[in-house]
Amino acid sequence: MKIATKLLGLLIFSSFTILLGGGITWIELSKLAAEIGKIAEEYLPLIQHMTEMQESQLAQGVNFQRAFRFNYRYAESATARNTFSEARAEFNRRDGLVEEAFRKVDNILQRQIQKALSNQQKEYWSDFKSELELYKIMHDRYGNKSEEAFSLLVNNKPEQAEFAAERMEKSAEELKAEMRSLLQRAVTLSQNSANLAKEDQKRTINIVLIAFILIIGATLGFGIFVTRDIVNSLNKAVDIAEEVSAGNLSTKVEITSTDEIGQLLESLKKMTENLNSLIYKVQQSGIQMTSSTTQIAASGKQLEATMTEQLASTNEVTSTAQEIANTSGELVKTMEQLAQLSQITADSASHGQQDLMRMESTMRHLANATSSISAKLGVMNEKANNISSVVTTITKVADQTNLLSLNAAIEAEKAGEYGAGFAVVAREIRRLADQTAVATLEIETMVKE
Numbered sequence: 282m283k284i285a286t287k288l289l290g291l292l293i294f295s296s297f298t299i300l301l302g303g304g305i306t307w308i309e310l311s312k313l314a315a316e317i318g319k320i321a322e323e324y325l326p327l328i329q330h331m332t333e334m335q336e337s338q339l340a341q342g343v344n345f346q347r348a349f350r351f352n353y354r355y356a357e358s359a360t361a362r363n364t365f366s367e368a369r370a371e372f373n374r375r376d377g378l379v380e381e382a383f384r385k386v387d388n389i390l391q392r393q394i395q396k397a398l399s400n401q402q403k404e405y406w407s408d409f410k411s412e413l414e415l416y417k418i419m420h421d422r423y424g425n426k427s428e429e430a431f432s433l434l435v436n437n438k439p440e441q442a443e444f445a446a447e448r449m450e451k452s453a454e455e456l457k458a459e460m461r462s463l464l465q466r467a468v469t470l471s472q473n474s475a476n477l478a479k480e481d482q483k484r485t486i487n488i489v490l491i492a493f494i495l496i497i498g499a500t501l502g503f504g505i506f507v508t509r510d511i512v513n514s515l516n517k518a519v520d521i522a523e524e525v526s527a528g529n530l531s532t533k534v535e536i537t538s539t540d541e542i543g544q545l546l547e548s549l550k551k552m553t554e555n556l557n558s559l560i561y562k563v564q565q566s567g568i569q570m571t572s573s574t575t576q577i578a579a580s581g582k583q584l585e586a587t588m589t590e591q592l593a594s595t596n597e598v599t600s601t602a603q604e605i606a607n608t609s610g611e612l613v614k615t616m617e618q619l620a621q622l623s624q625i626t627a628d629s630a631s632h633g634q635q636d637l638m639r640m641e642s643t644m645r646h647l648a649n650a651t652s653s654i655s656a657k658l659g660v661m662n663e664k665a666n667n668i669s670s671v672v673t674t675i676t677k678v679a680d681q682t683n684l685l686s687l688n689a690a691i692e693a694e695k696a697g698e699y700g701a702g703f704a705v706v707a708r709e710i711r712r713l714a715d716q717t718a719v720a721t722l723e724i725e726t727m728v729k730e
Contacts, residue, residue, distance in 0.1 A: 294503050298496040305492045306485070328467045330385040335460045337378040338420070342453050344372040345427055349434065349446050369431055376424055383417055409466060416459045423452045518545050525553060562695070569692045576685050583678055669725065676725075679718040686711035 347368035390410040397403035430445035514537075536546045686707040693704035 290507070295500045298500055301492070301496065306489045324467065324470055327386060327389050327470075328464070330382045330389070331460070331464050331467055334379050334382040334386070335464060337375040337382065338456060338460060340375045341372050341379070341423075341427070344368040344375065345430075345446070345449065345453075348372065348431065349442070365434065372427065379420060383413070383420075386413060409463075412459075412463060412466070416456070416463055419452070419456050419459055423449070423456050426452055514543070514546075518549065521546070521549050525549065525556070569688075669729075675721045676718060679714045679721065682714040683711055683718075686714060 345368070348365045387410065390406055390413060393406040394403055394410065397406060426445065426449050430442050430449060433439075433442035433445055517535075536543050536550070689707035690704055690711070693701065693707060
């Protein structure tokens with residue numbers, strides 16, 4: 282797996298965990314928002330409208346009492362009649378407000394019944410609506426009795442109106458009790474919803490906290506795993522590179538991944554193998570160069586021995602030539618003496634028997650000298666042949682030395698900078714071999730002459 286793929290996987294994993302945490306947070310906050318929204322949109326308006334109903338109902342009771350303050354003076358006092366009319370009008374207005382608030386509460390309860398998610402919730406809201414309808418019936422009865430009492434007072438029947446008002450007190454108390462029950466139910470419902478919202482809030486905080494701790498832990502763990510894998514691979518590559526730089530080419534390179542670091546390790550492995558192969562070739566070339574140098578040294582020693590032998594033969598030839606020169610000098614002297622004797626013989630043919638005997642002795646001496654010269658010339662011929670053979674041998678040795686130096690130069694070239702010194706030695710040996718060949722050719726020419 283490539284390093285870029287690992288890092289991309291880490292990024293994707295981190296993004297996924299963040300999205301997961303965000304999703305969990307959003308779900309829990311949605312539940313909390315739903316509870317708060319339910320309180321704000323349903324329960325608070327429900328309590329508000331029921332409070333308006335209770336307030337209007339209490340205002341009705343107050344205005345009913347105002348209407349009957351001047352019960353027995355209604356027929357005699359205009360002030361009493363005006364107060365009664367104002368109180369009755371306010372009573373009826375408040376009755377309308379109660380009706381309006383009732384409709385609003387009834388609509389809220391109807392919506393809750395429709396939105397109920399379970400039969401238990403539906404049953405709860407249905408009971409609430411039934412209790413509200415009971416309150417409506419009681420309130421209508423309270424209104425009818427109030428209107429009856431107002432009519433008795435208007436018809437100047439104060440005793441009957443007083444009696445009706447006393448009965449109204451009991452109905453008003455029952456109505457107040459029912460309203461308190463409804464309000465208590467609504468308040469309890471709101472409190473339960475608020476408590477549920479608090480629990481949702483606590484649960485949301487705990488879940489979000491745990492989720493983000495797990496997300497951070499998982500992200501850090503995965504990141505440590507990925508980075509540790511990369512760092513370990515890099516450290517392995519660095520260790521191998523240090524071993525190779527220190528000259529240890531026997532290090533085994535283990536490749537455990539296919540990413541860029543694995544490719545680097547593969548390259549290091551190939552480099553180590555190539556260096557080992559190159560060093561082996563250099564060693565083989567060194568061995569061959571050593572062998573060639575040994576052969577060249579042996580050929581040099583052979584050439585030295587041959588040159589020594591050639592020098593000895595040359596000295597011997599020189600000595601023989603000197604002897605021939607000396608003998609030739611003696612022969613010249615003898616020939617001069619012979620010429621003189623011949624001249625003397627020609628001039629003095631008559632000198633006698635003694636001169637003839639001297640002449641015979643001189644001729645014998647001349648014959649002996651000639652034989653000696655012939656023998657010396659034979660020896661010179663034999664030595665010249667030996668020198669020619671030696672020159673031929675030296676020529677072959679020089680050619681072989683030249684060939685060996687050429688092979689050594691080729692092997693040194695293969696070894697590169699490691700064979701530079703051998704190349705210099707090979708060139709010097711080849712130069713000496715060439716000089717030997719030239720000198721041998723000159724000797725051969727001289728011998729032939």
